[in-house]
Amino acid sequence: xxxxxxxxxxxxxxxxxxxxxxxxxxxxxxxxxxxxxxxxxxxxxxxxxxxxxxxxxxxxxxxxxxxxxxxxxxxxxxxxxxxxxxxxxxxxxxxxxxxxxxxxxxxxxxxxxxxxxxxxxxxxxxxxxxxxxxxxxxxxxxxxxxxxxxxxxxxxxxxxxxxxxxxxxxxxxxxxxxxxxxxxxxxxxxxxxxxxxxxxxxxxxxxxxxxxxxxxxxxxxxxxxxxxxxxxxxxxxxxxxxxxxxxxxxxxxxxxxxxxxxxxxxxxxxxxxxxxxxxxxxxxxxxxxxxxxxxxxxxxxxxxxxxxxxxxxxxxxxxxxxxxxxxxxxxxxxxxxxxxxxxxxxxxxxxxxxxxxxxxxxxxxxxxxxxxxxxxxxxxxxxxxxxxxxxxxxxxxxxxxxxxxxxxxxxxxxxxxxxxxxxxxxxxxxxxxxxxxxxxxxxxxxxxxxxxxxxxxxxxxxxxxxxxxxxxxxxxxxxxxxxxxxxxxxxxxxxxxxxxxxxxxxxxxxxxxxxxxxxxxxxxxxxxxxxxxxxxxxxxxxxxxxxxxxxxxxxxxxxx
Numbered sequence: 001x002x003x004x005x006x007x008x009x010x011x012x013x014x015x016x017x018x019x020x021x022x023x024x025x026x027x028x029x030x031x032x033x034x035x036x037x038x039x040x041x042x043x044x045x046x047x048x049x050x051x052x053x054x055x056x057x058x059x060x061x062x063x064x065x066x067x068x069x070x071x072x073x074x075x076x077x078x079x080x081x082x083x084x085x086x087x088x089x090x091x092x093x094x095x096x097x098x099x100x101x102x103x104x105x106x107x108x109x110x111x112x113x114x115x116x117x118x119x120x121x122x123x124x125x126x127x128x129x130x131x132x133x134x135x136x137x138x139x140x141x142x143x144x145x146x147x148x149x150x151x152x153x154x155x156x157x158x159x160x161x162x163x164x165x166x167x168x169x170x171x172x173x174x175x176x177x178x179x180x181x182x183x184x185x186x187x188x189x190x191x192x193x194x195x196x197x198x199x200x201x202x203x204x205x206x207x208x209x210x211x212x213x214x215x216x217x218x219x220x221x222x223x224x225x226x227x228x229x230x231x232x233x234x235x236x237x238x239x240x241x242x243x244x245x246x247x248x249x250x251x252x253x254x255x256x257x258x259x260x261x262x263x264x265x266x267x268x269x270x271x272x273x274x275x276x277x278x279x280x281x282x283x284x285x286x287x288x289x290x291x292x293x294x295x296x297x298x299x300x301x302x303x304x305x306x307x308x309x310x311x312x313x314x315x316x317x318x319x320x321x322x323x324x325x326x327x328x329x330x331x332x333x334x335x336x337x338x339x340x341x342x343x344x345x346x347x348x349x350x351x352x353x354x355x356x357x358x359x360x361x362x363x364x365x366x367x368x369x370x371x372x373x374x375x376x377x378x379x380x381x382x383x384x385x386x387x388x389x390x391x392x393x394x395x396x397x398x399x400x401x402x403x404x405x406x407x408x409x410x411x412x413x414x415x416x417x418x419x420x421x422x423x424x425x426x427x428x429x430x431x432x433x434x435x436x437x438x439x440x441x442x443x444x445x446x447x448x449x450x451x452x453x454x455x456x457x458x459x460x461x462x463x464x465x466x467x468x469x470x471x472x473x474x475x476x477x478x479x480x481x482x483x484x485x486x487x488x489x490x491x492x493x494x495x496x497x498x499x500x501x502x503x504x505x506x507x508x509x510x511x512x513x514x515x516x517x518x519x520x521x522x523x524x525x526x527x528x529x530x531x532x533x534x535x536x537x538x539x540x541x542x543x544x545x546x547x548x549x550x551x552x553x554x555x556x557x558x559x560x
């Protein structure tokens with residue numbers, strides 16, 4: 001049976017941390033983190049004045065998901081979410097965070113239970129891990145919000161939310177304007193000399209007249225808190241009115257900043273100052289047929305500089321006859337010099353046909369000798385909400401990026417036997433009324449197939465050739481006679497499995513079917529509703545390919 005752990009406040013395992021003398025606990029050192037079953041991690045309560053670990057009592061809302069000892073060491077036990085709370089009875093101050101155990105290793109990266117929607121991701125390697133700087137959607141009336149969060153991972157599988165790193169309220173009053181309501185896409189770099197981390201941020205963009213200034217703040221830690229925000233100016237005089245700053249520190253210690261679509265060198269002694277004589281117009285090297293839109297970012301690989309940006313996919317027509325741009329293409333140029341001239345090379349990826357897509361803002365990073373592309377996708381049933389995703393990236397012998405497609409499997413490359421695939425991770429939809437309904441829930445999401453012939457597509461699986469196999473699906477029906485089909489490639493592809501569905505009585509149950517014609521190598525596939533039940537719809541939570549001799553129950557522990 002499925003396990004949908006909800007977060008209840010249950011007191012358990014109370015103890016004391018032997019860190020420093022009791023002090024006021026302001027917060028925990030992270031807002032949320034992931035663990036695998038059997039793995040452990042230290043959690044610290046922080047003193048509000050010094051920021052150092054403080055003595056605290058510990059409680060956990062669900063001790064079956066994870067345990068916590070008297071020193072704040074958390075151990076994952078089974079799949080689910082639990083809330084860890086630090087409590088100091090001296091003044092009743094509380095700090096809490098979420099631990100998520102055995103999160104499915106696929107796109108989107110963060111668990112839905114965190115309700116943390118990161119868009120415009122800029123991944124950077126500092127120390128032993130990858131830090132991601134991005135805007136934060138909160139759904140509702142507008143993109144983004146008034147704060148940034150920083151994400152961190154040492155393996156790109158288990159992620160930590162370092163918490164809010166910068167807030168609109170922290171901008172000095174003299175630089176604020178009444179219309180500033182949100183913070184859009186940021187980036188960050190580490191100063192090669194003083195070791196500080198600098199956050200380059202921007203406000204919401206007002207059209208047709210833009211008056212927002214790029215800002216620079218700093219911190220002694222890559223996760224913030226970033227402080228002392230000041231405008232980024234050319235020669236210390238003219239503020240830069242733009243959005244989406246991107247930054248790079250070269251091997252020689254020189255630092256560069258770009259914005260749509262100009263670029264210049266930063267003053268090494270003052271990162272709030274761009275050297276005016278170095279400013280170049282980057283747009284002169286871009287193609288005219290697909291115009292640039294936003295999101296410039298710079299990277300270096302070997303002796304080649306990669307200028308990444310978001311490109312419009314031509315003009316689209318509105319019902320009223322007007323036209324608009326759709327920035328759904330991540331493009332790039334290359335050069336042997338950071339300030340150009342650049343040569344246009346083509347696309348890294350695009351997500352033009354995904355439901356409710358608006359853009360694909362992101363960038364690339366090298367980590368442990370492998371390159372990745374980070375980007376965002378929309379949450380189909382949430383207005384103005386996007387989630388972070390990532391894919392492995394490869395280059396040809398000439399240094400050109402081999403284009404990639406958005407996938408469900410993400411940085412793992414492909415699902416193997418025993419990996420659980422969340423149905424909500426579909427990346428291909430037929431369009432319009434034939435789309436299965438995407439439904440968000442507290443801890444995950446599901447797909448609801450309502451129309452016969454509707455389908456959802458996934459990338460990728462890699463099952464060993466000629467091995468007998470089975471597929472297990474977690475389904476919910478209220479009538480008999482339903483049939484799901486799994487096919488390679490698309491709706492007309494070769495049949496992989498036919499799944500006859502029982503009437504589950506409105507409860508979630510696992511259904512198993514034989515798999516035939518197993519192909520070698522990475523394959524995409526679709527799940528379609530071949531026959532609709534006599535009554536009701538077909539809900540799908542997850543599926544899992546197994547070697548036929550191994551039961552779904554014994555394989556479920558491998559799903560992560």
